[in-house]
Amino acid sequence: MIIGTVGAKTIGGVSNMGRFARFAWQSMVASFRNCLSPCTYPLIWTQMNIIGVRSVPVVMITGAFVGMTLAVQAYDQLAGMGLEEHLGVLINISVVKELGPVLAAVMLAGRIGGALTAELGTMNVTEQIDAIRSMGTDPIRYLAAPRVLACLLLTPFLIIYADLMGIIGGYFVSVVQLGINSRAYWSFSASGVELWDVAIGIIKGLFFGVAIAVISCYKGFTCKEGAHGVGQACTEAFVASFISILALDFALAVIFKSIYNTFWSLKSLI
């Protein structure tokens, strides 16, 4: 009985993973084909506007509060050791390397992921996706690919906005509110934050964007009938996106650290 239940759940989980992998592959292939087909650019442009442009305010607010909170939390620790002028390094490296990308991506998973799943899920239960197929059009290419491309291309830009506001927020609290010397703040920041740190934060955005879009579209395409089905798909999409962001963040941190240790040190030789 127990073995049967565990076996059935395992098979269900593996087949679900297989379906997701197939969907992800088809979405990536369709996205690549869309890039080569100018007639699909209006679809991509529309999604870029919905996904990217309209997310700018919320991502900027997130970034600003991340920077400000870091300043407040870290000041006492550093001041106790007489290192408060190093606050800029701590805030800025945390913002550009980790907290900016991750929290901006989590915010996007909530704002965009839920909306994508709800939209596609409703289209699914009202047979609009079947209607697209019945008219000889690939719904993955028409619906999923533009959304994946929009997320892929714009998440890094949104992360730049989050980083920028995080840096400004951290500066505002550190210098204006806590009275740290502005020149020291920036000079320690410049010496501690490398271009590499900024770059890996932005590159993470590419992975986070694709993960959010593919998971949300998949959940929308496979959602069950009725209002409950759509609601459940939205919840699952957010949870799966959130976990993926954290897992990807860990995996990318390990990979980038290896790359840095291997190649970045060679920079001085050049």
Add this chain to the structure above:
Amino acid sequence: MKQGDKENNVQAGNGDGIIVLKNITKKFGAKVVLDNVSLAVEKGKTTVVIGPSGCGKTVLIKHLIVLLRPSSGEVYFKDQRIDDISERQLNEIRTHYGFLFQGGALFDSLSVTENIIFPLRQHCEITDWKKVEELVKSKLAMVGLDGYQNYYPANLSGGQRKRVALARAIALNPEVILYDEPTTGLDPIRSDVINELILKLQRELNITSVIVTHDMTSAYKVADRIIMLHKGKIIADGDADHIRNHPHSVVQHFINGKVDDDDLAVLRMRGTVSQAQFLPRDFEH
């Protein structure tokens, strides 16, 4: 050919139809929805599939265009097997079909014009927008909705949505139109408008039609041939007169809209209405 012979032929899948289903079985998990169904849809004719709710009518019609793939069996369109080809190859085949979905399935975010030109945009290089406008106008005129070009689905009634969906379904001048419960949810007058439209398309464009319905008035009006599905199997096949006089009790109960002993037994098992008074006595409006 005698009706009985025709039923045997259809069951064997020997018809020379434009769409042929051979021994189709469809299972969802352990549930068998279609059980070894064979059917040949004749070109230029209107075939109506009737049957009680949940008997597999919609699943059957989706197999005709391979929106669902069979668990076993074969689907042919113009003698080409289409149930085992890729989605990309199917997309080309599907341009020969139009499909009117039960709720219309219009795209909410697109206007009536954009909905109708959707299949054109996907399959044709549009260079002359004036011609496209004329085409939209002519398709909408066919369904009696010229002037509604800039409306959105949310601003249309249920009947109007179905008519716009029909205009979209005929946008690519298909050879076959599949209708999934075209009159469900409409009042008798609107239902008759849809029936007249189906007949008009049949007359003017010589389209092959397959209609899934449980509206017998509609079925008798438009059908050249009526098929009845029951528990995933075809139990009756013939013209309207054949179905009216069919000896099978399930067919007679269905077409006359009468419950049978099994239905009544279920009601009896659930007890009397007075026993179902579970609300507290003080629950009064």
